[in-house]
Amino acid sequence: MLPIQDVFPLLQTPSKVFITTHHKPDGDAIGSMMALYHYLIKKGHTVTAVTPNEVPDFLEWIPGTKKMLNFEEQQQEALTALKNADYIFGVDFNTFSRTKYLEQALTEATQPKILIDHHMFPSNLWNYGISIPEKSSTCEMVYDFINRNGDNELIDKNIAACIYTGVMTDTGSFRFAVTTPAVHVMVADLMSKGLDHARVHEEVNDSWTEGRMRFLGYVLIERMEVFKELNTAFISLSKKDLNLFNIKSGDTEGLVNYPLSIANIKFATLITERSDEVRLSFRSKGSFDVNAFARNYFEGGGHFNASGGKSNLNFVETIEKFKKIISEVHPN
Numbered sequence: 001m002l003p004i005q006d007v008f009p010l011l012q013t014p015s016k017v018f019i020t021t022h023h024k025p026d027g028d029a030i031g032s033m034m035a036l037y038h039y040l041i042k043k044g045h046t047v048t049a050v051t052p053n054e055v056p057d058f059l060e061w062i063p064g065t066k067k068m069l070n071f072e073e074q075q076q077e078a079l080t081a082l083k084n085a086d087y088i089f090g091v092d093f094n095t096f097s098r099t100k101y102l103e104q105a106l107t108e109a110t111q112p113k114i115l116i117d118h119h120m121f122p123s124n125l126w127n128y129g130i131s132i133p134e135k136s137s138t139c140e141m142v143y144d145f146i147n148r149n150g151d152n153e154l155i156d157k158n159i160a161a162c163i164y165t166g167v168m169t170d171t172g173s174f175r176f177a178v179t180t181p182a183v184h185v186m187v188a189d190l191m192s193k194g195l196d197h198a199r200v201h202e203e204v205n206d207s208w209t210e211g212r213m214r215f216l217g218y219v220l221i222e223r224m225e226v227f228k229e230l231n232t233a234f235i236s237l238s239k240k241d242l243n244l245f246n247i248k249s250g251d252t253e254g255l256v257n258y259p260l261s262i263a264n265i266k267f268a269t270l271i272t273e274r275s276d277e278v279r280l281s282f283r284s285k286g287s288f289d290v291n292a293f294a295r296n297y298f299e300g301g302g303h304f305n306a307s308g309g310k311s312n313l314n315f316v317e318t319i320e321k322f323k324k325i326i327s328e329v330h331p332n
Helices: 027-042 075-084 096-108 138-148 157-170 181-192 197-205 210-222 239-244 255-261 290-297 315-329
Strands: 016-020 046-051 087-091 113-117 128-131 224-227 232-237 267-273 278-284 306-311
Touching (some): 239 267, 290 306
């Protein structure tokens, strides 16, 4: 993978650009994709942004999402845009498999592929890029990308809102250890460019439906188990649980963080039964490495304190496997 700065001369000429992110996108995925989208349009490029599936309701307000293509619903249009693109950008994912149904098309595409990401172990299929796991978010890296190309003055309130959304959500509203001094300096710069940070917080955190709020109560009372002696708690959600509250994509966002609010809980997990597999989300505080945990036991990975994985066992078997592992690993 060649250095990201080698891309800058290529982007001096208006081109057709295709941008995508990972399946089941979160705030950092949509925020980084749309920040890059608006920036490249300002640079004179024709840009198509494609999300592998639907955008969660609480992110639909982000500037530009109405122009985004949903691959699951607009597959032919998205594939045509990919075929006609001069350059392909991937943001907030390191390997094509994380785009799910887009994987084959991206693998077969012959155009230069450019990565902006903060996950470990990027695939060797990228031609250019940058991957820094120590960064707070991919949105922070898009901010750096814009500045590195000498275009800080092109950041407007829309780009600022996109960037802030990803940084805010990936840092847990700036409470995680990845919130460096540089993050606060960046936010100050975004505010000077018209960022309405209060609105972003309201749109992301205060736009729940009544059903989602009742679902949260059900989850914490009925579906959370706490193992104080193991400094661990986990939430397990079956397809029946999700159907009971008519849960949509994004409604489970952030659930995995709630057990970490319990005193002395250092490791939290969300186990979710999906139609095709069982997914796991891991979060930790302190010195417990959930990236290694995910890679060792659940075919996953991510960051030191935030990772994900999957299980090919059924829902009940996955829960039993998880309980057995934590009794042996004993997070602390």
